[in-house]
Amino acid sequence: MHTSPSTHEAPVRIGALVPLTRPGWAQAGQHLLAGLELAVGEVNAAGGIAGRPLELVVRDTAADPQRAVAAVDELAGLGVAALAGEYHSVVARAAATRADALGLPYLCSSAVFDALTEQPTDHVARLSPPQSRGWQLYADFLLAAGHSRIAVATQPSVYWAAGTGILRDRLAPHGGSLVELDMRELTPESLCDELVGHGATALLLLVGHPEPAVPVVRAVRRDPRLSGLLMGAPAGQPEFAEWADLLGDDGAGIPFLRYLPEQLGPLGTRVEAALRERLGEVPSFVAFEGYDTITVLADRVRTAAAWKDVDVEGTRGRIRFSREPGISVWQWAQPPVQIADRDPSHPGRFRVLHADRLPRRH
Numbered sequence: 165m166h167t168s169p170s171t172h173e174a175p176v177r178i179g180a181l182v183p184l185t186r187p188g189w190a191q192a193g194q195h196l197l198a199g200l201e202l203a204v205g206e207v208n209a210a211g212g213i214a215g216r217p218l219e220l221v222v223r224d225t226a227a228d229p230q231r232a233v234a235a236v237d238e239l240a241g242l243g244v245a246a247l248a249g250e251y252h253s254v255v256a257r258a259a260a261t262r263a264d265a266l267g268l269p270y271l272c273s274s275a276v277f278d279a280l281t282e283q284p285t286d287h288v289a290r291l292s293p294p295q296s297r298g299w300q301l302y303a304d305f306l307l308a309a310g311h312s313r314i315a316v317a318t319q320p321s322v323y324w325a326a327g328t329g330i331l332r333d334r335l336a337p338h339g340g341s342l343v344e345l346d347m348r349e350l351t352p353e354s355l356c357d358e359l360v361g362h363g364a365t366a367l368l369l370l371v372g373h374p375e376p377a378v379p380v381v382r383a384v385r386r387d388p389r390l391s392g393l394l395m396g397a398p399a400g401q402p403e404f405a406e407w408a409d410l411l412g413d414d415g416a417g418i419p420f421l422r423y424l425p426e427q428l429g430p431l432g433t434r435v436e437a438a439l440r441e442r443l444g445e446v447p448s449f450v451a452f453e454g455y456d457t458i459t460v461l462a463d464r465v466r467t468a469a470a471w472k473d474v475d476v477e478g479t480r481g482r483i484r485f486s487r488e489p490g491i492s493v494w495q496w497a498q499p500p501v502q503i504a505d506r507d508p509s510h511p512g513r514f515r516v517l518h519a520d521r522l523p524r525r526h
Contacts, residue, residue: 175219176212178204178461179239181232181249181259188227189373191404192251192450196273197222198442199454200248202435207462218462225250229258236262245465246271248457251450253277253295253323260288260493269464272493273457274450277326281492289471289485289494291453291460296490298421298501299327301520302398303334305419305503306366311394312340315364317355317371317380319347324370327398331368347376352383359390366394369418373401378410385414396420403448403504408511416506419517423449425480425500426519432479452479459483 180200183193200220207218221244223235232255239247247263247270250256256275263270264285272280272288276295281288306314314335318324332342343362345355359367367384369377377397384390397420401407407415428436435455439447456478463469463476471485471494485494501520507513 173212173216175217176465177219177221177242177244178458179235179242179244179247180220180222181225181235181247181255182222183227183251183255184224185226187372188225188255189251189404191406192274192448193224195404195439195443195448195451196249196251196454198439198447199435199451199456200273200458201454202438202442203455203458203462207458213462213466218458225252225255225259227252227255229255232256232259233262235259236266236268240266240268244268246461248461249273249454250275254321256280260285264288269461271457271461273453277323278490279492284487284492286471286494288492289460289474289496290491291456291483291496291499292423293499293501294488294491294495295323295326296330297520298423299330299398300334301501301518302396302419302421302503303331303340305518306394306396307335307338307340309394311366312338313362313364314340314342314366314368315345315359315362316342316368317345317347317350317376319371319376323399327370331398347371347380352376352379355380356383356387356390359384359393364393366396369395369397369401370399373407374410377401381411381414381418394419400449402506403450405445408506413508413511416508416511419503419505422502422504423480423499424452424502426502426516428479429481431477435479449480455479456483 182197204218204220225232251274253275256272257280260280264281264287270288272290274292276292278294278296371377395418400420402418402420439451476483486497488495502516503518504514504516507515
């Protein structure tokens, strides 16, 4: 039998970095926060941390790296035991760098940059897979589907640039080519002309959502010259309900990366139901990442464990951290990776097109 944490004991504070306003991807932030809050509530219902309540101190990053760094400084001043969260890779990198400099533990929930910090650190760990693993898998998926002439619609960003480099390096040895189309210089309609001219068979949307991703999808869908073109979104835009709300049937059949297992276990199934009730919609993988973040941090704080000693059951599998080649932070080595899309015959339903069952080294 669990007893409620004492209201007289000082709380154990966890600082949460979450994008909740534009230009941040607010819906992703809402899902991340829902997972964090659900897990905090369950920890407290089970007695807290040695009788002390767990308290989430939330700061909105709005996808702004400087705002995130200021939040890290503020949260450190408030005496948080650890930092959690963030969805945007550029923001997470800035937060991780500052947390490392302060010696503050930070568990990154959902950002995928391989190099979250410039130098190896023992202060930072990550739940989501590194970008190289997921995007290499995506390139393999394209090749297996017969696509060797790939175009990417892109915008200036170190995140998009890193993804483009991973794709190009993976495609080239197999005879694949990749052309970059800069959306600062093109309208959605002129992009269609470029795609026809290059003879591309696949277009990857390495751009912001909803602008310009949504108008690009609409323009491509309405151009009869591109009826056989595959559109893809490796960064995961179609995962969220907002995508389907804005695009309807046009948003289906666009493969994306997400980090869920082929089948949830008992814990994941229970948490999925609770998240669905909390959000009023199907929870994305980001919500599960939020829940798992608190599961790990509560165990770490409770046991004073180092990242290398963490061994807990998460919603998507057993979570243990290790050092991975080319990765500067402690990394969950086996997060599940899927390529999925929205079913064209039922856009509210997802199809799993490929699942990476074994973690790959890179």
